[in-house]
Amino acid sequence: MDDQNKNLILATALSFLVILGWFLLFPPETTDTDPNAPAVIATTPDAVQAVPPPTATGPIAEPAPEVIPVEVPRVAIDTPALRGSISLVGGRIDELLLKRYRDTIAPDSPIVDLLAPVGSAQAYYALFGWAPGGDLDYDDVPGANTPWQIEEGGTLTPQSPVTLRWDNGEGLIFRQRISVDDDYLFTVEQSVENATGADLRMAPYGTIARHGEPDVSGFFILHEGVVRMADGELAEIDYDDMPDFEAVPREGARADVLEVAQDGWIGFTDHYWMTALVPPAGQAFTSVAKYVESADIYQTEIRQPAVTIPAGGTAAATTRLFAGAKEWETIRAYEAQGIDRFIDSIDWGWFFFLTKPIFAVLHWLNAQIGNMGWSIIALTFLLKALLFPLAYKSYISMARMKELQPEMEKLKERAGDDRQKMQQGMMKLYKDNKVNPASGCLPILLQIPIFFSLYKVIFVTIELRHAEWFGWIRDLSAPDPSSILNLFGLLPWGTPEPGSIFFILSLGVLPILLGISMWLQQKLNPAPADKTQAMIFAWMPWVFMFMLGTFASGLVLYWITNNTITFTQQYIIMRSQGYKPDVFGNITGGFRRKKKS
Template identity: 75%
Template sequence: MDDQNKNLILATGLSFLVILIWFFFFPPEEQVTDPNAPATVQQDGTASGTVAGAPPVIAPAPGQQAPQGAPAAAPEDAPRLAIETPSLTGSISLNGARIDRLLLNNYRETLAPDSDLVNLLSPVGGPNPYYALFGWAPGGTLGYEDVPGPDTTWSLVDGETLTPETPVTLAWDNGKGLVFNRKISIDEKYMFSVEQTVQNNTQSAVRMAPYGLVARHGEPETVGFFILHEGVVRMSDGELQEVDYDDMTDLDIVAREGARAEVLDVASDGWIGFTDKYWMATIIPPAGTPFASVVKYVDGAAIYQTEARQPAMTIEPGAAAATSVRLFAGAKEWETIRAYEASGVQGFIDSIDWGWFFFLTKPIFAVLHWLNGLIGNMGWSIIVLTLMIKAVLFPLAYKSYVSMAKMKELQPEMEKIKEKTGDDRMKLQQEMMALYKKEKVNPASGCLPILLQIPIFFSLYKVIFVTLELRHAPWIGWIRDLSAPDPSSILNLFGLLPYDTPSPESIFFIFSLGILPILLGISMWLQQKLNPAPTDPTQAMIFAFMPWVFMFMLGSFASGLVLYWIANNTITFTQQYLIMRSQGYKPDVFGNIKRGFRRKKPAATK
C-alpha cells in the first residue's frame, strides 16, 4: 500500500471521527413538520376534515359562550374518586372528571427509603398543575354548556375506588335531553381506558366530537441536557415527532384568540402527550381510527397542551353514540412500554429517547436488560456486556494489536530516524514510510477499532442516561445509583474525613474525584503504555496527559458509564498484552518491551 492510500485511510477515519463528535455535541435541531394544512374551526364549533371541535379549555368557537382560559381549580370540598393499583396511587376529581392526582408507587424522588413518591400528575390550584381531561366538543346547534366540560360536576353511579378489578362509571345529565356516561378502567401498570357514551333523548339530531387532552400549566422543570428530549412526543402514522417546550411558544399557527397550535391529521395510528426523562402522560386513540393530533400553547395562561380530537359524530333522536380512548400515565419502563406496543400501540417503544444511534442503543439496552435479568445487578451486567462487545470486536482488535506491537518494537528505530533527519520533516516522513513498508507495518491499522468504539460508547452513554432501569440501580458498596456520579471523593479521603464534598452544581465538583474516576485514569494510562508513542514531542506530551484529563472530565459522569470504560480499558489491556506475547514480544506491565525478548531484530535504517 503506497503512502497516498495510507494517508487516505487515515484522513477518512479521522473525518468520520470528527463527524461523529460533531453530531454528538451539535445535533441538528428537531423540526416539527405539518404535512397537512391546519384545520379551520368553523362557526358551529366543528372543524373541517376529520378534525373535531376544539375542547373548551381554551376558548369557544366564535359566537358561543364558554369558560375562557384554563379550567378553574376544583373546590377543596369537591368529591374525589380514589385510584389504587400496584403501580399507582391517586384520585380523580369529579369536578370535570379530571385525572389529576397520581403518585408512582414504585419510584421515590431520592435513594432515601422515606423519600417522597414521584408525583406525576397534580391538580389545578396546586403547584405545577398537570392533568388529563376527556369530553365532547359541541357542533351544530349545541353550545359548550350543553356538553360536559372541565368544570362539570359528575355523579358516581357505579364503583367506589378505581382498581384493576373495579372500574368506575360516572354520569352527567345536561337537563336538555342529553345524558353522558363515562366508564374509567385501569390495568395493573399505567394504562387508563376511558369509554364515553351519550344518549340523545331530544327530538332532533345533535352533533359533537370526542377529545382527550393532557395539559401542563407553566413550563416544567427539565433536566435541560441537550442529548435528552423533554416536551411533546407524538407518533403520527409511523412518524415520531418531538417538540420542545420553548418551541411551543413559537408556533406560527394561531388557533384561537390567545392560543397557538399545530394540527396534524393522523390517518389511522398514533398517540400524543408529554414526556419527561423517566415519566410520561400520553393520549392514545383507538388503533386504526383517524384523529387530529394537536400541539397547543395558550399565551395568557402559559398552558402547554396536547390534544387528540376524534371525528365528529351525528347522533339521531333516541340513539346513542360511544367512543373510547386510552391514557398512559406512568413510568417509561422498557418491558411495560414494549408490552403496550405489542398490544397495538404503534411505535410506543420510541417514546424512550434512543437518540441518533437508535440502531445501537436499542439492541444494547435489550442485551443489558436480559443480562440484568440473569445476574440481578446492573453493574455486573455492564461488565459482562463489555466482555461481549469486546468479543464481537476481537477479530478487528487482533489485527490492530499485532500492528501496534510491531510499532512498539520499531520505536527505537523510529527515534534514530528522527535524530538523523533533524528538522527535515519531509525526509522524516519518507524514512518512516520506508521503514513501515520494509517491516510491513500499517500505522493506521489501529484506527478502526477505536472508530467502532466511539458510537458504541455514545450509545451506552445514552442508554445509561435515559433509561429508567438504570435509575437508582446499585452495584457494590458505595455505588448505589449507576445513573449518578461516583459519590465518593478524594477531598474527604473517601469518607474518612468529616467533610462534605462539593455538590454537582459547584465548579469545584470536578476536583471531587471518586474511586471510579481514579481507576479510570489508571486504566487508561496502563492501556496507553502498550501503544507506540507519537514521535512528535508535542503529540507525545498531549497523549501522556490524556488519561488524567479524562479522569477529571468523566468524574461527573454516570457511574455506570465510568464502570463500562474501566472494564473496557482493562479488557483491552489484557487482550493487547496477551496478543503481544503470542507474537513473541515480552512487554512488562507498563508496556516496555524488554531487550532480548523481541520477536526479531528490526531492519537497520539506511
C-alpha cells in the same frame, strides 16, 4: 506512524475532549427539587379550569381560563403501580403518584408525583369530553367544570372500573367508564345518549394540560416536551418552541395541528416519566400540540372524528391514557397491544440502531444476573468479544509499531526538516516490516459510537435510575458519591455539590481507577513521534479521569472494564507474538527478533 494517521487519532482524541468539555461548560440546570418529580400535590383547596377545545364543526372564540377554588369530591385510584384520585369536577385524572419510584435513593424519600390538580404547583392533568357542533354550546356538553356523579364502582382498581354519569338536563346523558391495568394504562370509554328528539353532532376529545413550563434537566442530549407519533413518523417538540406555533385567534392559542390518517399518539415526555393520549388503532384523528398564551398552559390533544347522534340514539368513543414510568418492558408490551412504535417514546437518540440493541442485551443480562452493575460488566465483555477479530490485528500492528519506534526516531534524526524524506522513510519501514499503521485506529473509531450509545442508554433509561451495584455505588445513573477530598469518607465532612468546581476535583474511587486503567492501556500503545502529540496523549488519562469522574457511575464502570479487558487482550496477544511488555511501556523480544533467531 505517518502524519495522516497521527492526525486522525489526534483529531479523534481532541473531538472527544471537546464533547466532554461541553458537559462541564454547559451542565444541566440544578434545582432544589428532584427534576424527575414534575409536580408537588398542594394541600390548598382544589380548583377547576375551563379551557375548552374547538367545536366539532370548527374552532370558536375560547373563553379566558377561569380558576374557581372549590372543594371537590374524588374517586380514589389504587393499583400495584399507582395511587391517586379522579376529580368529579370535570372528571379529570389529576392526582397520580408512582408507587414503584421515589424521588431519591433514601428509603424515606417521597413517592414520585406525576399528575397534580389545578391549584398545585405546576398543575398537570388529563381531561376527556365532547366538543359541541351544530346548535350545541359548551354548556350542553361535559367540560372542565362538569359535576360528574358516580354511577357504578368505588375505588378504581384493575379489577373494578368506575363509571361516571352526567345529565345535562336537556335530554343528553353522558357517561365515562374508566378502567386501569396493573401498570400505567387507563382506558376511558365515553358515551352519550340523545333523548332530545333531534339529531345532534359532536366530537370526542382527550386533553393533557400542564400549567406553566415544567422544570426540565436541561441536558441537550435528552428531549423533554411534546412527543408525537403520527403515521409512523416521530416528532419531538420542546416547550420553548410551543409559543412559536401558528396563532389560532379564534381559540386564543397557538397550535400545531396534524391530521393523522391511521395510527399515532401524542403526549408529554419527561426524563423518566410520560403521559400520552392514544386513540383506537387504525382510526384517523387530529393530533394537536397547543400553547394557551393567556394562561401559560401547554396542551396536547387528540380530536376524534365528529359523529352524528340520531334522536333516541347513542354514540361512544374510546381513548387510552398512558401515565407513568417509561419502563422498557412495559412500553414494549403496550406496543404489542397495538400502540404504534410506542417504544420510541424512549429517547434513543441518533445512534438508535446501537442504543436499542445495546439496552435490549443489557436488560436481558440484568434479568439473568439480577444486578445492573455486573450486567454492565458482562455487556462490556460481550462487546469486546464481538470486536476481538479486529482488535487482534490491531494489537499486533500496534505492538510492531511500538517495536519500530527506536528506528523511527533514528529516521527522524537523519531526515531533519525534510518531511518528504521522513514520509518516504516511514513508508519503507512499514512496508519492510509488513506493518499497517491504519489498523491501529479502527478500534478507537469503533469505540466512540459504542461509548456514546451506552452513555445515552445509562442516561435515559429508567432501569438504570437508582440501580445499585455494590457497596457505596447505590445509583449507577449518578456520579460516584465517594470523594478523595474527604479521604473516601474517613474525614467528617461531606462531598461537594454537583455543578461546583470542587465537584469536578472531587475524585471518587471509580474515576481514579479509570485514570489508572487508561494509563496502563496507553503504555502498551506506540507513542506519537511528535513531542507535542506525545505530551497530549500522556496527559489524556488524567484529563479523562477528571472529566469522566462527573459522569454516571455505570458509564465509568463500563470504561474501566473496557480498559482492563483491552489491556489484558493486548498484553496476551503481544506475548503470543514473542513480545515481552511491561506496564511501563518497555518491550523486549518481538516478531522481528523471533524471525531472526
